[in-house]
Amino acid sequence: MSAEDLSLLPASAILPIGEEAPFRQTARAYLRSSGAIFGLVLLASIVGLALLAPLVAPQNPYDLLQLDIMNSRLPPGSESTTGMIFWLGTDDQGRDMLSGIIYGLRISLSVGVSSALFATIVGTSAGLIAAYAGRRTETVIMRIVDLQLSFPAILVALMILAFLGKGIANVVLALVIVEWATYARAARATALVERRKEYIEAAEALAIPRWRIVFTHLLPNCLPPLIVIATVQVARAIALEATLSFLGLGVPVTEPSLGLLVANGYQYMLSGMTWISFYPGVALLVTVVAINLVGDRLRDVLNVRGRI
Amino acid sequence: MSASGAVMAPVVKSSAILEVRDLRTHFVGETGSVKAVDGVSFSVKRGRVLGLVGESGSGKSVTGFSIIGLVDPPGRIVGGQVIFDGRDLTRVTREEMRGLRGRRIAMIFQDPMMTLNPVLRIDTQLIEAIRAHADVSQAQARAWARDALGMVGIPSPEERLHAYPHQFSGGMRQRVVIAIALLHKPDFIIADEPTTALDVTIQAQILAEVQKLVAESDTALIWITHDLAVVSRLADDIAVMYAGRIVEAGPVAEVLDRPLHPYTAGLIGSVPSRNRRGERLQQIPGMMPSMLHLPKGCAFRTRCARADAACAADVPLLPVGDREYRCFHPLIEVPVTEMPA
Numbered sequence: 001m002s003a004e005d006l007s008l009l010p011a012s013a014i015l016p017i018g019e020e021a022p023f024r025q026t027a028r029a030y031l032r033s034s035g036a037i038f039g040l041v042l043l044a045s046i047v048g049l050a051l052l053a054p055l056v057a058p059q060n061p062y063d064l065l066q067l068d069i070m071n072s073r074l075p076p077g078s079e080s081t082t083g084m085i086f087w088l089g090t091d092d093q094g095r096d097m098l099s100g101i102i103y104g105l106r107i108s109l110s111v112g113v114s115s116a117l118f119a120t121i122v123g124t125s126a127g128l129i130a131a132y133a134g135r136r137t138e139t140v141i142m143r144i145v146d147l148q149l150s151f152p153a154i155l156v157a158l159m160i161l162a163f164l165g166k167g168i169a170n171v172v173l174a175l176v177i178v179e180w181a182t183y184a185r186a187a188r189a190t191a192l193v194e195r196r197k198e199y200i201e202a203a204e205a206l207a208i209p210r211w212r213i214v215f216t217h218l219l220p221n222c223l224p225p226l227i228v229i230a231t232v233q234v235a236r237a238i239a240l241e242a243t244l245s246f247l248g249l250g251v252p253v254t255e256p257s258l259g260l261l262v263a264n265g266y267q268y269m270l271s272g273m274t275w276i277s278f279y280p281g282v283a284l285l286v287t288v289v290a291i292n293l294v295g296d297r298l299r300d301v302l303n304v305r306g307r308i
Numbered sequence: 309m310s311a312s313g314a315v316m317a318p319v320v321k322s323s324a325i326l327e328v329r330d331l332r333t334h335f336v337g338e339t340g341s342v343k344a345v346d347g348v349s350f351s352v353k354r355g356r357v358l359g360l361v362g363e364s365g366s367g368k369s370v371t372g373f374s375i376i377g378l379v380d381p382p383g384r385i386v387g388g389q390v391i392f393d394g395r396d397l398t399r400v401t402r403e404e405m406r407g408l409r410g411r412r413i414a415m416i417f418q419d420p421m422m423t424l425n426p427v428l429r430i431d432t433q434l435i436e437a438i439r440a441h442a443d444v445s446q447a448q449a450r451a452w453a454r455d456a457l458g459m460v461g462i463p464s465p466e467e468r469l470h471a472y473p474h475q476f477s478g479g480m481r482q483r484v485v486i487a488i489a490l491l492h493k494p495d496f497i498i499a500d501e502p503t504t505a506l507d508v509t510i511q512a513q514i515l516a517e518v519q520k521l522v523a524e525s526d527t528a529l530i531w532i533t534h535d536l537a538v539v540s541r542l543a544d545d546i547a548v549m550y551a552g553r554i555v556e557a558g559p560v561a562e563v564l565d566r567p568l569h570p571y572t573a574g575l576i577g578s579v580p581s582r583n584r585r586g587e588r589l590q591q592i593p594g595m596m597p598s599m600l601h602l603p604k605g606c607a608f609r610t611r612c613a614r615a616d617a618a619c620a621a622d623v624p625l626l627p628v629g630d631r632e633y634r635c636f637h638p639l640i641e642v643p644v645t646e647m648p649a
Contacts (some may be wrong), residue, residue, distance in 0.1 A: 143331045198422035205376055205417075206410035206488065216436065220427040 024040045039293025050105040089275040107257040112238035115175035123183025131191035148181035161249040190222040207243035224302035231295035235288045258284040324351035331388035342599040346552035352528040356386040359543030367552040372498045411441040414489035420481035424473040427557040431469040456487040479510035496528045551607035558631030568633040
């Protein structure tokens, strides 16, 4: 009887007015901070620069034919033998620093993003499964996490790279092994709260397959804190990769990341040729700061759980 | 098979689809064991509604969860049987139970704000529930979901499929929840206070809707609530629980008109009524005793005006006609003449 009465109304009469999709609400809230907009623009331009490296860089620093040893260690603003201007100087190989930094950004960002991505997948899965399964599964997973987190990250990464050898893939693998535990712990903490909620019980009462409950029902509700952690961890991974490369155990010399560029110039610092280390260092700093600005704002925005 | 035709209906109606026998669910903790459900028996027939009534902590919800096999540890079914369609649900394997849950036995929870996943669209949630038990394509599941929403009286179901739960009002959400419960035309539904969180006008709509759907689909329904008004409107039979036991059971009109157990009478007396305007409401003195330290014998005797020394002995569930009560001093003398022919 009531069904007929209600069906006479247009759908809009029942829809609460002014409700937006969660994503748009979040985006709107994010843009309310000018610092966060600055961070986002900065990060977008850095990523854009890295993606378009072959188009924007004056030189391909990996192409040895384009390098001339006669141009090595020129200060910023010098002119090359062929008339090209090195705005940020050159390193000891005669490489244009500006091009080196743009290409180095590419390596640093892709290592940072891909390691954070894989670590998120591994860590989140482990944390969610631990929280949902409970009992022995949870104990085993969380003790491994404790063990992992009790070692300093840099030490573990150094040991893994010493064992596996240099290379981008190995660096990513080492970073994933170092970072996954952080996600696992955060995912479990959130999931423990969520799994007590009635919608999970309702899903169980419908006998929805367990893995679907974990990944379709539980996971989306645990995402906000994980997005924040992932963002900050990208910055951490970039810094860690730079450290590893600086110590000579990271990416290969032929494809230098920002950290390796800093390391290359380190030996010339005291001879006054500071630009070789300085500008890659600045690029690294700006990238990490931009990511953290975005991450901080996301944390503020996503923590507002009153949205639902 | 659950979609029984008109010819089948009278035959099926005569037998109980669910029979609970001496069910015991205990929670074992460090400070002792809580007998949340302690020897509960009842049965429900197809097309009938049983109201399971009691105050908070009386074990009514745990009874519901025990039937569907979702008691969280440290709770455990320690005894008794739950016979559903000839099978004892306390003995079936986990896989068998999963095959029944959501398909032949459905559950509706108390708070529609909480039982729908806040971040998944309605269609996603409906389709999940459909495909958990039926091997259909995405498109078929979608059509199925749309029809299900239409059936529970949600206007323009096609459009509403795209909505998120927060875009629905409370009543509409509970309709969605009911639609999910009815998806696979279950033989039997457990509803755990599903209208408690709704305001009375919406509650009335939902009750009418449920009544209609149960009658149409010949489903058996257990309605767990503390609201006697709801039970009197909706249920055919009533079972009153106190401290983990059924203290009185029978046809709803008889029990509410002429309660036998003092606790039932107390419950009825504490409901405000239009006819007794201005009168003071009666309340049951005292609180339900801690489930860790229940008094010996009748658990209600510490709050009961009629209690005497005899009540310290174990009270059996005494049958009279089609009613049962657990009391040595029933409110109405029940001589043999009371037995209906």
